[in-house]
Amino acid sequence: MTHPPDSTRRIRVNVVNPGEFLACCGLAELADRVSRNGVESYFDGGYFFLLWAAPVSELLQELAAIEPVLLDKPLSGLQADKKIAPLELALAGSNSLRLDAWTRLKVNRGKVVLEADPLWKFWGGQQGVLSIWSDLRTQLKDQLARREINLDSEHLFQERCFMTGRFGFDAQAAWNALDVGYSPNDQKQPVATSPALELLALIGLQRIRPAILQNFQFEYSTWGKPLTPVAAAAAACGLLAVPPLACFRAQIIRRGQYGGLSHATQISGDDK
Template sequence: MQRVDPSIRINVDCTNPGQFFACCGLLELADRLWPGAEGWFEQTEFCIVCDGTLRELMKEISDVEIESLKPDDRKTSPLRIAGPFVPLRVDWWNDLQGKGKDLKVWAGSMEGVRITLAMRNAIRQEECWNGNILNYGVVVYSPEDSRKKVEPFYFDARRALNAHSRDVGFSPNSLSLKTTAYPAVEFFCLVGLQRIRPVPTKQPQVFDYFTWSRSIPVNIVPAVASGLISSIVSHGYRFQNWFRTGQRKHKAFRPAIPLDQA
């Protein structure tokens, strides 16, 4: 498609892998709502050209049913996003052959279904339906009990910076502190990773991804984000999905560095 003025512009920090894959998730859902949507990165913004607006997209996301396909397994159950989104099955964390499991950040008592619903519910607030949606930070609460806090997946790299107790001198989780999450990043990143994955490197739990500056449809994005179409790639980044707890179970996406500095 020839570049036109985008109907959606989102502020993005491409060194935050959670934000990068959240942009991919936004494009995925926009294309399912308005077939033919295309996207690209433009300096500090992600742009989408489609037949609708961010507000219209968020209204559909706010109302859509998100269903657990294995209700007895709330930790790793595949999810189904229905409504006008075709529907979309999200289950990349169970993909052993495609290394999707290596990107899974939640473990232990963390329930994937509960976190997904909590993050989606948190972005039902119309105050965040603007170009700064990926920087909308709030304390997120359970969909079943509004008094109980829900921790995010830890896709957003801002959470990784002080996630380990050795970084801050104590464990925020063990003290039940109410800390800010970025629910749009968490929700859309979960969606984006279904189709678009980073490239594993020779280092364990270290991955690369690539941005692009030309308007392309979502079905081309996996190849471009993997760096396979060099003529379209603009910048490359490397990040670690590191263990954020001493038990070496729970992980977090760390901030990425440009590949020319890796």
């Protein structure tokens, strides 16, 4: 398959960081919905490649421009807690994208309720999904405006700023209470955060679901040939093997009200 050079984008990715992996998946989802061009993606040699995609600069500007809507009544007759209610993103050239991967429906005393999914909801305290998204979006807009992010940089996920809130996907920004002796979240201590990574990872998780194991462990796999987002979702959870590939295992870490993702260990495969 031959692709015009100007439609191939690449981002450097550390795939042992599950947050970067999910952010790549989110970037592909965003590109596919915005471009409507049959976008495909794959991993190779420490890079994530997008084919038939709009420039990364346009995708980041699109992401930063979106004003999300909080769906506190996501279903008829269902009232959701505003801290965990789904978000709806109006994307150019696409139908709206609903994000709710951190929630699950449950029947409680004969009534359907929406509750947080402990597997993927990592924030706590007074933080809500909309306020976290808004803070990350503001920081991303500031980075773009100040040209702190080279708009087509291969090192997108390394562009960080200090923030007190995040969704918790980035293993590099995660904290370990055994190491530091306290929770930076409880102390409102700023932590170096990649706004683009956190926003894109939340989008990526909507379609890409790692395989869940016991004790809050999970596995995910890369794919080595171009796949659409639908096929990539099967490859990511191990249902579809597209070599050269690598499989990784990581841990969902819980620390009181808060959580996050650990760095992963490669357990099989050809290449990182």
